Amino acid sequence: MSDMALPATPNQPRLSLAGHWVSQILLPVAFAAVVLGLWEGLVRWYQVPEVILPPPSVIGARIVSAWPFLLQHSLPTAIEATVGFLIAAAFGIVLSVVLVYSRWAYVALYPNVVFFQLIPKIALAPLFIVWLGIGSSSRLAFSVFIAFFPVVISTLTGLNSTPPDMLRLCKALTAKSWQVFLSVRFPYALPHIFSGLKVAVTFAIIGVIVGEFITAQAGLGYLVLFASSQAETPLILAAIAMLCVVGLVLYGIVAGAERLILKRYGH
């Protein structure tokens, strides 16, 4: 272990010490490259069959050769995940607002929300198909179902984190409930809401993929399943790589929106 260093700010240890962006971007990329290189080398050396684990170069070649196809199947996945995320976000935020403004609803519902947050919801996926059929509605519903709870929990935390003195001030000024909500509570909650939304977007994708495994005729989850049925591991991994890209793009959009909005709202 190196000597104990003293971080400048508690939450960003020694990144500042590590110096420039070069090392902050180059080093992790280099590390990933080394891992891929090892993978390539070991697979080739031990002649691991392609069905078990193809080397990265084969996966790369498969991505290139199947590119238009991968792109075409990314679209439904991305769209459903986005719609699922948006619905979950809207519902989650609305429910939180209701809970924050209605004490009885809060006491009655909040523990149930936490309960659902804790249970392994993924086991319910097959039932969504039974209930809602095999169309995109069941995938959407499932994706909303699992993305919803993190939004509620973090929005509630956010809406409850307005400084009490600020609320006192508003009350003294005889502000209306909706004014306080729009001008104070909601903007104050934004950082929490966004941290919930970032979790929700990754959950929404997981929901869609699990749904696609079960029902879809298109989409990356379907492609993974289809390639599995043909035992075509390089295509499975190409589709999964694409899935990671879709996931990161959607996450990036939410994180970007967060940056913009939090800049505007000056936190």
Next chain:
Amino acid sequence: MSDMALPATPNQPRLSLAGHWVSQILLPVAFAAVVLGLWEGLVRWYQVPEVILPPPSVIGARIVSAWPFLLQHSLPTAIEATVGFLIAAAFGIVLSVVLVYSRWAYVALYPNVVFFQLIPKIALAPLFIVWLGIGSSSRLAFSVFIAFFPVVISTLTGLNSTPPDMLRLCKALTAKSWQVFLSVRFPYALPHIFSGLKVAVTFAIIGVIVGEFITAQAGLGYLVLFASSQAETPLILAAIAMLCVVGLVLYGIVAGAERLILKRYGH
């Protein structure tokens, strides 16, 4: 909307106002009871077939009649989830410690950890079976794989949240690295570590169940799938209910340990 109320502490809105534990326990339970009652009533009124959605009473009866059976299948799931969780926790904490004490490892690895945290790892589940076979080792590995990342991320946050002045004091006292770690950094990190562990335990269960969906000879995931093959929806729901119980028990154990240890460590 009720009138704007002023919470006493920002994060526990009006629970204090809502008064006694009676309302805090009774109300949510009553709400859940009302939902179940509605479910029962509607299903009976519209004569929804049992394969689609059995009423809670039928599920309850199924739980009773299949009790020894459910219990027997809960065991492997609970054991694998526990072992997976423990391995993920151990690995996660050890990796975090390495990252905190080695600046290069940190810069090289941390972004990759975050990347893995964001991607939909669930799509990789079948490959674990291909790689590690159909035994419990592949389910365990998958469960460790998805439970691992939240532990790393929150342990890192925790280990980096020691007050800098405390570290300065230790440095001035010429304390050894390991002393600082054991007496200061680690105990300070405990609240964060536990919040990571609580996420990890729910993820570990999800991992085992997804693994059981793919291959198993026992376990609640197996039971869900088996019941699906018989279109025995009451048994599916009974198994899922059992799954929730297992999930809550394991979560409760971690939360209980947290309570005990954080009491000891006075946060």
Next chain:
Amino acid sequence: MISLRGVRKTYASPAGPVEAVAGVSFDIKEGEFVSILGPSGCGKSTLLMMLAGLEHASAGTIEVAGEPLTGPRRDAGLVFQDATLLPWLSARDNVLFPIKMMRLEREKYVARAEELLRSVGLGDFMDKRPRELSGGMRQRVALCRSLIHEPSIMLMDEPFSALDAITRDEMALVLLDLWARHRKTGVFITHSIREAVLLSDRVLVMTRRPAVVVADVAIPFARPRDESIQDTPEFNAIVAQLRGMIEHSIKAAA
């Protein structure tokens, strides 16, 4: 004129009722600046909230100009320990925040807001966000905000406690100056005896919880005042007298 007669406040808490204020009676005259001194947790903030109409007294009456106070008073300006500015609004918009909340016409108040900011030395900072301002500057913005809707009374709950000692001294002078211009009735809660003496016409001393008023000391210095009075023997004599009273009341309670 504000009159408190036998005002009590008991909070319900999980551990049973907490008596925060136990029978307080005093008057505040129009245009008078009154400071309240007292140990931590003795009920000072509670008293201020009752004066603002934000908490109801459990017993006793509070009358403003002969009328009993029943709900929030719109004609009060509040200042808290943390400036509680909205981080996403400019200094100007923060000052205008009460106008928005009271649904008044913004245009009529913009000039006044800017005038107020200039008077506290923030003429060049009107478009800055709170995080671009120092702690003292933020608290100046909060002072301006409390005055924007021309309240008849300013209620200040330890407004300078979070500031460092030097800034705190500066802020006392800023407040002295603001008060000299606007002459609102003022109620000022503080832990600092010197600050209380420098600013006030009268200083009330409260005991530990449940609070009662144990001393009501008139401060005889002429207005306008400036910092120099702090170095006079009279000033230090009053400070010493008040310190004695506080220590006595703490010991008596223990």
Next chain:
Amino acid sequence: MISLRGVRKTYASPAGPVEAVAGVSFDIKEGEFVSILGPSGCGKSTLLMMLAGLEHASAGTIEVAGEPLTGPRRDAGLVFQDATLLPWLSARDNVLFPIKMMRLEREKYVARAEELLRSVGLGDFMDKRPRELSGGMRQRVALCRSLIHEPSIMLMDEPFSALDAITRDEMALVLLDLWARHRKTGVFITHSIREAVLLSDRVLVMTRRPAVVVADVAIPFARPRDESIQDTPEFNAIVAQLRGMIEHSIKAAA
């Protein structure tokens, strides 16, 4: 005796180098209590860290008893603004924490720890955890902790800034008393002019960043001192003089 000669400190930051301390030279004699006053962010903490051997000077030398300082000094006792106690240890164990970290034998120091705690009025609180103590009590524990290993120098970085005014005044007296008993060399950073004057043999005044020392004022009051000196004209005269110097240096820099 500690000698600083032309001490500078420049930090590397993403936005380029930040010069925190720009050429400081002064001496501190054995057993002397020196306060350092200066505006926020001027480099006071940096200077203290250099005195503790926790930061290296970018230029210039720091010598302790004629030896250049090269690494952390084990014979320094540190006190910070927040008490930085370990929340899970009792007051006694917190005081003994340095013993543990220095790998010394605990048994030899338990009696001393209890003695120290009693001397600051915490005889009945030795088994309490920090959260069961008030802010002032916590800071007393931190003071005891800084003395447990019999350091030759106490380095205090605004130890009372986070406390309310009344507690703060109390704490100054506690420190005065502790110092009278132990007579360590002391370096005390504060924003409060009165506190500095009450406690110190000498007060150094620093400018805005990059910091240089612009005044070095001896405080002539005899020891042992008590609070009563605060009400003397001499005391207030020195306070007024220092305030003038600080205001002057701030204006000169602006």
Next chain:
Amino acid sequence: QTANIKLTLPWLAQGSTAYAYIAKEMGAFTRRGLNVEVSRGFGSVAAAQAVAQGQFDYAIVGAGPVILAAARGLPIVGTATVNYDMTMGIALREDSPIRTAKDLEGKKLGAVPTSAEFPFWPAFAQRAGINMAGITVVQMDNRVLERGLIDRQVDAITAIGSSSIPVMQAQRAAHRFIPYSSAGVNFYANVICTRPEVLAARKSQAEAVTEALLEAAALQLKEPERAIDMFIKQVPEIGITQGGRENARLSQGLMQWTMLAPEAMDHGLGYTDMAKWNAMTDLVMQYGAPNDARRPAPESLISNDFAGKIKLNASEWGTIRTNLAPFGAMLG
């Protein structure tokens, strides 16, 4: 005007059910004024349920699930049988020491519980005289079933031959197959079905759908290579996977091998032998159905009203038999 119709398959698009897509490609539906949307399925049992619940108008599923669904009281009815053997059986590695069904005793057997052959494993075991007590059944997902066999994680798997054999071939893993039919456990595959109310209300539409599918099945029999091309046009992902075309060809051939049955050869495509159906019902009632199930009368479940219109002549059947011989060999 054209009617919009939703049709579901039992599983992913495969050569064995390719005629649904081929019917689209050759215009057999549009010619009859039908606009059919073909969906992949997610298991026979689920597909039968989905059609009974009205999520689809028509489905192609095995006879077993049709009877099971009916036994559970779900509204379902068949219009024609396209293929005559589910090709249920036990797949083995070629080098496996297991030669006969009896040799399975004491071994590890992989199975997908949601797949159609799984419920009838006990029936096969009983009729083949296997003592099931010592056999470990490992539940597996479709995605890992064949892999598990090839990697020797299990000694044998219960499988649908037309699905599993192509997957093993694609991995160049030689196999052997013990069909359930060798012990007399035999189920019709690929029954075209719908709900009774649809059949009653839109009889001509049901007939048109059935005919279009059978027409495509006939083309598939006569021109297998062209049929694959047409299939890939409709389902491009078959073409994109490395072994996709070969997989489709194998799956198609294996399923067509089961059409060399007297029902189709003597009576025309789509014909159902009611006696065999009766026997299948018995099997389902004995092994597959839950306790509360009621035996559905064969006549209420299937008829030959729409079957037998498309016939091939003897020389055509001769050529087909020659072409399909290698597939027959694969099925043991």
